[in-house]
Amino acid sequence: MHKQEFLAQLRKGLSGMPQDDIEERLVFYSEMVDDRMEEGLSETEAVSAIGTVNDVVSQILLETPFPRLVKEKIKPGRALRSWEIVLLICGFPVWFPLLIAACAMVLAVYLVVWSVMIALWATEASLWVGVLGGMVSAAIFTIRGYGLTGIVMLSAGLCCAGLSIFLFFGCKAATKGICRLTRKAVLWMKSRFVGKEEAV
16 A cells, blocks of 8 residues: 555544544654655555554554544534524423433442453452462461361462462453454444544
């Protein structure tokens, strides 16, 4: 892909963002291509080294603050007519509580998911405390002459150690998955506000 084609697709993918931001990003990526060409790459190699247009657009959307996108989206293209203002005011008791309820539901689901993750990590921590407690108890019981009880406590500590190792990998994978899902959700919401078109 040539530089101008890349920039044209990038402009198309960023349509809906503030115009100043679009121009700033286009200048930035144009200079990036030029810099890579000065280093000895051909134009197509310089463009492909940056990545696909969709990846670049996704990265830009993630870096752009959400309020900035919302402000650009809700900025009226024209002055509101008087009947539109009346409808907004009269409908306020209906649409505003529904909007608040929808936002609260999304936030509640998000908090519940992270609460489950916190509970899993707390369980992981408690298993490691069980390992430590089992080892210390085994030593104390063995020193006092209760060898059988010491073996039982040592076994309990080793069981906690095994469970904690398995749980650690599960917690780590689940946390990464939720972070990835959160990133995709934020990107999806931002792309809805921008009205991003898939670049070809």
